[in-house]
Amino acid sequence: MSPTPTPRRAAVVGGNRIPFARSGGRYARASNQDMLTTTLDGLVARFGLQGERLGEVAAGAVLKHSRDFNLTRESVLGSRLDPSTPAYDVQQACGTGLEAAILVANKIALGQVESGIAGGVDSASDAPIAVNEDLRHVLLDLNRARTPVQRLKALRGLRPGQVVPETPRNGEPRTGLSMGEHAAITTREWDISREAQDALTLASHQNLAAAYDRGFLDDLVTPYLGLTRDQNLRADSSMEALAKLKPVFGADEPGATMTAGNSTPLSDGSALVLLASDEWAAARRLPVLAHLVDAETAAVDYVHGGEGLLMAPAYAVPRLLARNGLSLGDFDFYEIHEAFASTVLTTLAAWEDPRFCKERLGLDAPLGSIDRSRLNVTGSSLATGHPFAATGGRIVATLAKLLHEKGSGRGLISICAAGGQGVVAILEAA
Amino acid sequence: MTATAEVLDQVVLAEPPRLGRLYARAMAESRMPRSAALPATEVVLDDVHVDVEHLAAYDEVCGFRLTDALPATYPHVLGFPLQMQLMASRTFPLALPGLVHVRNTIDVERPVRWDEPLQVRVHAEELRAHPKGTQVDLVTDVTASGEPVWTGHSTYLARGVSIGTPSDDEVVGPDPAVDEAGGRASAVWRVPKETGRRYAAVSGDVNPIHLNPWAAKAFGFPRAIAHGMWAKARCLAALEGRLPDAFRVDVSFRKPLLLPSTAELRESRQDDGWRMRLSARRGDLTHLLAAITPL
Structure with a gap:
């Protein structure tokens, strides 16, 4: 038997995505393969990978035509990469992009591949x-x-x-409820206020607008079909404007709080990240923005177990922290995917709640609070939109660049997914 | 394909001409007296903006990906109505009905973005005798902010129309699309019956021989036939991701591709680019030969 290789940390070299469009918007006529190939070619152009054979490309889509069974491989064949680059499709609902990045990073860590691309694409417009x-x-x-x-x-x-x-249908097969309806139940259970949700939404739009204005996204986003910024972004949004919106989820009960503003819209888009070993990047004079340190995926029984559909990250993070000897406060950036504003707020509330932490997580003390000024500092899904499988790639590239700008530190990614799952990961500045 | 030395009168159109109307007029006037020489006119369409919806529909019919760069064959669709405008008129020496597209050469100088405003100009040149009749080139020049970005040469043959004896040069006639693409087929395409109608809808080329079998029979074809430019586009789409930024694609159209049918694509990579051959599934009937060379 050959010796077990010593794991190394996979480097995040950079990313590329197209601006996200609202469903039925600018990308209404673009297929998943159109968007994924375009994003792939943008990444190839950005890092000079034309004709290169990479270790692998892993990506996926949540809403997928059966004819697209080999979507990622087909996109690679149509791209400027060496056609002998292998590829496979991954599907873990909204966790797809991050899970794909973890898969590629793990192969790099074990020395099975030296480089790879990970991410995902989704079109709610061109749905099967x-x-x-x-x-x-x-x-x-x-x-x-x-x-x-x-x-x-x-x-x-x-x-x-x-x-x-x-x-x-954007619904859970076993419950017949849409994701928004599930989230509304959890929001009510945790008593998350409308104001808190709207404030988080406003911050997301303002942070994303500021990030665009200072050029932060210049080397993360490539315009496509006339869109240069995310179509959902409302730089001029306000608490007053958000307060005017009518609740759309859980609206049959009084005191409903979830609106089209503080929930992500159906979106189209794609995002990819380039991962590699340090040696591979150095040989090509490519930067290393950050390293993927560790990751964890959790799942909850939202069907019979009485847990909220989108609460799995609340379980995944404590396990990840314990394994790495870290506490919740040990991070410079928190990237918590904003499926709904209330999802972020419920997760944070759960970590602060002694009873939840003791009874559900088995912790002696609450996991703790985070410095809210470190949360989604360049905006997140409420502002960018959320093409399901594309969100992971967007967040990994964003966080890696934030850590590189800072020059030191650590960031936490948390993404909830349909089926009661949650994918979380730690990135560290290189 | 020498450049025309004479200065052409420019006719700037306000909007693309309606093709159905042009066909109808050309049909009605096909037996009337015509000009003997080519019109010294260049038909121009300024400030052409590509519509993404249209581009997406074209891409889907031809098998291209929807990207910000136009497929190499797309500008042909922009110039085609201008070609018709020239050829449907009695100032054009050959009658439009019965003209056969025998060769098409496209030079892509650089990738052209769909959102660049374009100027499209079309003129006719090189009216010449051919052993089987008379040939003429329709030249489409596309510029972006004055920069030449795309040129297309469409050679049409009027079978049985004589304007004299062809010179030896013309008899030999250089054919750049020599058949060098042998070996096993790299792809088998089942080309459905609707292909003619679908391509007509996105190209505006509503020549009835592509649309229904009875019209095709009237022109001597057993069934409706696919547009040559569709076949050319489909061949280029098969090279997705493998084409250089600037290239020439020279195609000669051979035997018509009857609809529906099954066709085989053969390709070979040469030192100077690609050669392709599209032929019938069984037998050696060649539909199209293509040479793709970097510029």
């Missing part, structure tokens, strides 16, 4: 539409039929109503 389920059964029966009588029998199952296709 399937034929009606009853019609699908008729067609499958017809396909299996061998004799004219069998065929006729299969065709007898046809009904006019079957022309209505199945559209994908």
Whole structure:
């Protein structure tokens, strides 16, 4: 047996994404493959990777056509990378992009590959539409039929109503509730106020606008189809404007707080990060912005276990901190994905709550509070929009650049995902 | 393809001409007396803005990715109505109905972004005798802020129309798209019946031989045939990610691709670029030969 290699830390070299568009907006006619290939070629151009064979490319999409089973590989074949670069698709709902980065980083850490690209893409505009389920059964029966009588029998199952296709639902298969409806339950349980949610939303827009204004995104974003900034960004938003919006989730009960403003809109976009060993980057005179230190994925039983759908990161982070001998306050930046403003606030409230920390996390004392001025300092999903699988790549590249600018320190990433899952990771300045 | 020395009168159009109307007029006037020489006119469309919706539809029909750079064949679609404007008129020596697109050469000087305002100019040159009839080149020049970025030469053949004896040069006729693409097929395409209608919708080329079998029969084809420029575009789309920024793609159109049919693509990488051949699935019927060379 060969000796176990000593793990090394994977370097984040940089990233590239296209501005995120609102569903039905600028990218209404762009497919996942269009966006992913464009983002890949942008990354290739930025880091001079034309014709290079990389260790691998791992990416995915949440809303995916069945014909796109090999989406990432197809995008690599259409890109300027060496076509002998292997690729595979990853799918872990909104955790896809970060999980893909962890997968590639782990292979780099073990010395299995020297370089790789990770991320994801999603289009809510070009969503797959399937034929009606009853019609699908008729067609499958017809396909299996061998004799004219069998065929006729299969065709007898046809009904006019079957022309209505199945559209994908942004809902949990086991509960029938949409993500927003789930989040509304948790928000109510934790008594998160409308004002707190709107304030977090406003900060996200203001921080993202300021980041664009100071050129922070110049080497992270490549314009596409006429969009130079995220379409959802409202630099001129205000508490007053946000307060005017009507609640959209949990609105059948009094005191509903979640609006279209403090929830992320359906979005289109893609984001990728370039990961490598330090040696690989040095040989190409490429920068190392940060290292991926460690990661953890947690899952909760939101179906029967009484936990909120989006609460898994609250469990993942304490485990990650314990393994690394860190406490919650030991970070210079916190990147907590804003699926909904209330998701961020509930997670923070849970870590401050002695009962939750004792009963659910098994901790003797609360995990603690964070310095809110270090949270999502260049904005997050409420302002950028949230093309599901693209969010991880956006956040990893953003945090790596923040750490590189600072020149030292550590950052925490937390991303909640459908299915009651949460992916979290630690980055350290190089 | 020598440059025309004479100065052309520019006719600047306010908007692209309507192709259906031009076809109808050309049909009606096809037997009327025509000019003997090429019109000394250049048809110009200024400040052309590409519509992303249209680009996306074109990309989908031809198999291109939707990117900020226009596919090499896209500007042809911008110039095509201007070609028709010239050719549908009786000041053009050859009647539009029956003209066959036999060769198309495109020079991409650099990637052209969809959001660059473009000027599109079209003129005709090189009216010449050919062993099978008479040939003419329609030249489309595209500039962005005065910079030449794209040129297309479309050679049309009027079968059986004689304007004299072809010179030896013209009989031999250089064919840059020599068939060097042998070996196994790199791709098999099932080209559906709707291809003609779908390409007509995005290109404006509503020549009925592409749209319905009866019209095609009237011109001697057993079924409707695919547009040559669709086949050319589809071949280029197959080289996604492998084309240089500046290149020439020279295509000669051979036997028509009947709809529907199954076609095979063969390609070979040469020192100076690519050669491609599109042919029928079985047998040796060649639809198209292409040479792609960096500029």
